Amino acid sequence: MASLRHNIYMIKNKLAVVVLLITLFSITIHKEAVCQNFDDTYPLTLQESIDLAIDLSPLSQSARYALIANQWRYRSFRADLLPGLSASGNAPNYRRSFRDNLNPDGTTSLIYTQQSNASFGLSIEQPVMPTGGNLSISTGITRLGVFANENTYLWSSTPVVIGYSQPLFQFNELKWRNRIEPLQLQIAQKEYTEAMESLSLTVTQRYFDLLLSRINLDIAEFNVAANDSIYNISQGRYNVGNIAENDLLQTELQLRNAESSLTQAQLNYDQQIDNFRLLLGLSPDIPIEVDIPEDVPEFHVDQERALQMARLYNSMYLNFEMQTLEAERTLDMAMKQSSFSATIQANYGLNQTSENFLNTYQEPLSQQFVALNFQIPIFNWGKQRAEVNFARNTQRQVADDIAFEQAQFDLQVQNMVAEFHQLRDQVLLAELSERIADRRYEVARNRYQIGQIDITNLFIAQTERDAALRSYIQAIRNYWISFYNLRRMTLFDFEQDVVITHDL
Structure with missing residues (x-):
């Protein structure tokens, strides 16, 4: 894999030199035109991509308007308590x-x-309000x-x-609204923060989707060049009678498959980068590129503390309280409407x-x-009694549903913390495997060039090298997805040890 990175690095350096020469020449001839029309490629880190999405993404704008709407709704309620x-x-x-x-x-x-x-x-x-x-x-x-x-x-x-x-x-509607509306505003504020963290999670997924498609494109380009070189070597060996025609045809077939994979990889990369720009709220003509995150933060997350943070800050627990209040409100309404x-x-x-x-x-x-x-009410065929019993049993149903959903959520948080600790170890193992597979391919390629192994073993080494690199990217992807999913569920940054908040 070192040769692949080296080739990509050399190509990027050559392109950078060409771009620099063209830029200097253009500035000399048409300085003002270049200032308006020349676009650089913007390298984006994962955190920069998340920051852009929070500022510009249509999803973040939608979440902001949802919170603003709830704030105006609460102001309307507060106005109902004042003289008119x-x-x-x-x-x-x-x-x-x-x-x-x-x-x-x-x-x-x-x-x-x-x-x-x-x-x-x-x-x-x-x-x-107290008396209605x-x-x-x-x-x-x-x-x-x-x-x-x-x-x-x-x-x-x-x-x-x-x-x-x-x-x-x-039934005192205003008194119940005085209990429900402030809680509804708190839920909206929590859901806004969760929406921003969910957007961070989505950006992370799309970021690594784009990164993996770019890696696949780099692999496909390298494989085309490598297989073309192997095919030329095989032609020479076939001409002197060192290999059979079957081996020559196998190298040619591998080259054609590599060319087909390159076409598909290019199409997939173009689709991924367009989707990524759309998510970030960027113009379709802005050139961007992403790279493998260099650092994987290492910190410990205590399971009990994660549960405590989730119960304190996640909107689900406020929604549980809201459901309980709504059930109590419905029962109170049924009882008051069925009596004197x-x-x-x-x-x-x-x-x-x-x-x-x-x-x-x-x-x-x-x-x-x-x-x-x-x-x-004197006689209505048991209608009031039926409505009261309906509301009372609905309240019991809500209580049981909340107990089950809360247990499910707690278990989900516990599993996520356990998975998070394992994923960092998987990143380290995947990185080691990628280095071993890359080195094995280099050795196999050199041995094939001097005729010590056949073409089948070389292609096996090449396939394992490509798979090891993809597995390494996937391991990093899983780690960062778990990282932001944990933030989303607890609304707590365990790396910085602070509560997560997002302002409008």
Whole structure:
């Protein structure tokens, strides 16, 4: 494998020299044009790719908007707890028609009327969250106009009216929202952080998919060159009678297969790099390249601590709490709606009427209003009892589901920590195997050139070398995927020993 890396290194150096000469020449001739149109290849590390995706990816933008939407939803709820000022009225309200009129002798006659009515009012309402009641203060004025032989206007004012409405033995929606909405916001914040970590995990997967496709392309290019050289050597040996025609045909077939693999590897690489740019939110014409991460961090993750962090910071546990609250809310609603309920209303205020607008606010008279409305379910074929039992058993089902899902999640975290520790050892073993396979191929190639082994053994060494390199890349891929998956599930960075947070 050392020869492959050496050849790739030499090719890159030659390309770099050519690009440098072309750049210098272009700057001399067309400096301004080059500054606008010349694009360099951007080498991206894994961390740089993740940072780009968090800033530019459409997936990160979608997660941000989801969190912002939940923040506005919570602000809407908080506004429901505060006093609200509203205005109401109608103008003009004109009517010209016949209407029924009750005469003193008990008979009814139709009279022709022409009148208008206009009103305007202001009110302030304050919900009382602990009790579910509503406190209001209002003021208003009304003008009635009667148009006959002589136009008459009558004003009516209510300078102030204080009212209170209190449901009794009823479901308190606002009180439950006060428990649920803050928790919903916490879940949204946790899910946003998890979405960013999930994006990091996805970028890691795509990064190594692109890296592996590039390695496969490098291997395919090297194999074409190597097999072409072997085929030329075999032709010479066949011409002097050192090998049979079957061996010559086998080398030619290997060369054609290598050329076919190169075409497929190039197509796969082009697809992978396009998908990677799309995930990162980059323009399709930006040239990028990725390389094997040099460092594999080594640190210990305690299983019990990982469980503790997951229970503290993962949104799943908040969702468990949310499901419990929703089940309790449904049961409370079913019980309150199936029993006796009442509403008491009380108003106290001032009012006055006059044909003169200014007099409507002089010496106002008091007004009072008290009402008690109630509802008692008597018989409905057991509907209320069925709904209560349904809600109660649903609550028990939710509790059992949560217990099982929590145990599953805990087991998943434990398995992930155990797997994480093993994956680093696998990276070290894969790296050692790759070096051995690369050295074996070099030895086999040199021995074939001097005729000490046949072509079959050389091709076996070549296949094992390629497989060892792919296994090494796959081992690194598995390690980093486990690394970011552990971060996603615990929302804790065990390498830096800090809680993971992402700001908008």
